[in-house]
Amino acid sequence: MAKGITKRDRDYAQWYIDVVLKGDMADYSPVKGCMVIKPNGYGVWENIQRNLDRLFKETGHVNAYFPMFIPESFLKKEAEHVEGFAPECAVVTHAGGKALEEPLVVRPTSETIIWSTYKNWINSYRDLPILINQWANVCRWEMRTRLFLRTTEFLWQEGHTAHATFEEAEEETFKMVQVYKRFAEEYLAMPVIAGKKTEQEKFAGALHTYCIEAMMQDGKALQSGTSHHLGQNFAKAFDVKFQDQNKELQYVYASSWGVSTRLIGGMIMSHSDDNGLVIPPKLAPLPVVFVPIWRSDEERDLVLGRARELTQDWDPLFYSVDDRDQYKPGYKFAHWEVRGVPIRIEIGPRDCQNNEVVVVRRDTGEKQAMPMEGLRSKLEAMLEDIQANLFAAAKNRLDTNTRACDEFADYEAHVGEGGFFRIHWCGADACETELQEKTRSTIRCIPFDAPEEEGACIICGKPSARRVLASQAY
RNA sequence: CGGGGUGUAGCGCAGCCCGGUUAGCGCGCUUCGUUCGGGACGAAGAGGUCGGAGGUUCAAAUCCUCUCACCCCGACCA
Numbered sequence: 001m002a003k004g005i006t007k008r009d010r011d012y013a014q015w016y017i018d019v020v021l022k023g024d025m026a027d028y029s030p031v032k033g034c035m036v037i038k039p040n041g042y043g044v045w046e047n048i049q050r051n052l053d054r055l056f057k058e059t060g061h062v063n064a065y066f067p068m069f070i071p072e073s074f075l076k077k078e079a080e081h082v083e084g085f086a087p088e089c090a091v092v093t094h095a096g097g098k099a100l101e102e103p104l105v106v107r108p109t110s111e112t113i114i115w116s117t118y119k120n121w122i123n124s125y126r127d128l129p130i131l132i133n134q135w136a137n138v139c140r141w142e143m144r145t146r147l148f149l150r151t152t153e154f155l156w157q158e159g160h161t162a163h164a165t166f167e168e169a170e171e172e173t174f175k176m177v178q179v180y181k182r183f184a185e186e187y188l189a190m191p192v193i194a195g196k197k198t199e200q201e202k203f204a205g206a207l208h209t210y211c212i213e214a215m216m217q218d219g220k221a222l223q224s225g226t227s228h229h230l231g232q233n234f235a236k237a238f239d240v241k242f243q244d245q246n247k248e249l250q251y252v253y254a255s256s257w258g259v260s261t262r263l264i265g266g267m268i269m270s271h272s273d274d275n276g277l278v279i280p281p282k283l284a285p286l287p288v289v290f291v292p293i294w295r296s297d298e299e300r301d302l303v304l305g306r307a308r309e310l311t312q313d314w315d316p317l318f319y320s321v322d323d324r325d326q327y328k329p330g331y332k333f334a335h336w337e338v339r340g341v342p343i344r345i346e347i348g349p350r351d352c353q354n355n356e357v358v359v360v361r362r363d364t365g366e367k368q369a370m371p372m373e374g375l376r377s378k379l380e381a382m383l384e385d386i387q388a389n390l391f392a393a394a395k396n397r398l399d400t401n402t403r404a405c406d407e408f409a410d411y412e413a414h415v416g417e418g419g420f421f422r423i424h425w426c427g428a429d430a431c432e433t434e435l436q437e438k439t440r441s442t443i444r445c446i447p448f449d450a451p452e453e454e455g456a457c458i459i460c461g462k463p464s465a466r467r468v469l470a471s472q473a474y
Numbered sequence: 475c476g477g478g479g480u481g482u483a484g485c486g487c488a489g490c491c492c493g494g495u496u497a498g499c500g501c502g503c504u505u506c507g508u509u510c511g512g513g514a515c516g517a518a519g520a521g522g523u524c525g526g527a528g529g530u531u532c533a534a535a536u537c538c539u540c541u542c543a544c545c546c547c548g549a550c551c552a
Contacts, residue, residue, distance in 0.1 A: 143551085328509080
């Protein structure tokens with residue numbers, strides 16, 4: 001048992017922070033609300049980037065980069081957009097030793113700067129579609145922050161696409177939320193519910209927003225990715241028109257979509273335990289660590305020699321040998337465990353004699369001896385099994401903590417305990433607001449796979465055509 | 475912006491209520507020795523503007539006033 005990780009049933013928030021800090025994922029920053037991402041945390045982010053980038057490219061997207069500073073007037077061009085983001089913007093008013101003529105907003109999101117540029121890039125239907133993604137940092141001055149989940153500055157990717165028709169933009173918007181779902185489940189091992197946000201919860205400036213919602217170990221929801229159909233809103237705001245096949249000028253349709261370093265928070269809260277971090281193998285900066293065991297210098301040479309021999313044709317990014325001699329093996333076990341390394345291999349004189357090693361998996365703690373011969377392929381298989389096992393455990397938790405609920409009294413009494421509730425809702429803003437105010441929970445989304453089902457709104461009793469997903473959320 | 479809490483060595487803390495030698499403890503760090511298959515042990519060391527300013531007092535980490543910073547909880551959000 002690792003020392004000092006708070007039991008999550010006592011105080012989940014503190015447990016989470018402990019895992020982040022002791023897992024060497026992040027540190028507090030000198031600037032309030034920002035965070036320092038440590039190598040172990042950034043390594044996970046690099047793997048998220050690498051793998052997501054491949055999925056983006058497979059779906060026809062390319063990367064570009066736009067400026068971090070946005071003229072304040074740009075932000076004001078789309079009415080809903082500015083209303084939604086103005087309160088949380090950081091604004092640069094001085095630079096070069098004097099006041100700027102026009103203040104510059106540090107991007108909270110890049111729709112405006114990008115659409116001001118797309119205006120120059122789009123004339124003809126032949127210029128469409130534009131399928132661009134950018135990896136960037138953004139800044140939102142939120143009232144309250146929490147490491148990874150909501151920091152003042154955060155890293156993300158934002159896709160910004162331009163299309164000739166509504167249908168094509170819609171297809172893109174839907175496609176990308178499916179990409180996110182796939183990524184969350186295959187890489188983060190984090191099952192999600194994909195669906196549509198309510199009018200109140202949608203992105204400021206969008207026609208509608210699709211999202212993926214994950215369930216953390218305390219039963220609360222975490223919005224983990226969003227994809228917005230922006231319609232012609234930004235094209236109109238920035239006067240972006242193209243001439244179609246019929247020689248007519250039309251406004252361009254848009255989508256935007258993004259996921260952020262919040263995914264790392266989701267990963268931590270999905271899989272970690274009281275011994276620390278558990279990183280899914282596909283995202284682990286270090287999948288396998290060797291802990292050599294020796295007493296004498298001769299044994300040290302023997303064990304390290306065998307480890308070197310064993311791994312001579314292995315990818316150096318796949319493993320590391322912890323040959324620090326100021327620490328005992330027990331210390332090293334704990335050290336790598338709290339950092340979430342998926343597989344630990346113990347190799348000592350006894351093992352060398354038997355031509356085997358002791359393999360310990362992080363997810364179950366299970367130990368087993370394995371022959372040195374053919375080890376690499378067995379480790380690959382075990383990593384896949386760990387990945388699958390983490391997903392299965394999280395999926396099981398999601399399923400067993402999701403239930404239909406038809407009585408408001410029942411909902412009100414139990415929503416605070418965590419879990420997802422499938423409830424009927426008439427679609428009225430007033431009912432959604434009432435639900436939020438009375439229960440401090442929200443409608444997370446209208447799931448894509450919610451079947452049509454006659455029911456009565458849990459608040460007002462009016463007819464509802466399908467169930468929506470409601471829960472407390474981060 | 476409300477509610478709660480914390481500022482004392484690199485980290486984590488005690489001491490404060492009830493002022494009094496040289497401000498302590500654990501971890502970490504340095505040196506030496508013994509250890510090494512689940513967070514080793516012994517010995518010797520290094521390391522401090524007690525968040526800041528003012529006040530009370532013979533005397534302040536401790537009491538008073540002001541102030542700053544950060545953390546946690548809520549409203550807001552990816």
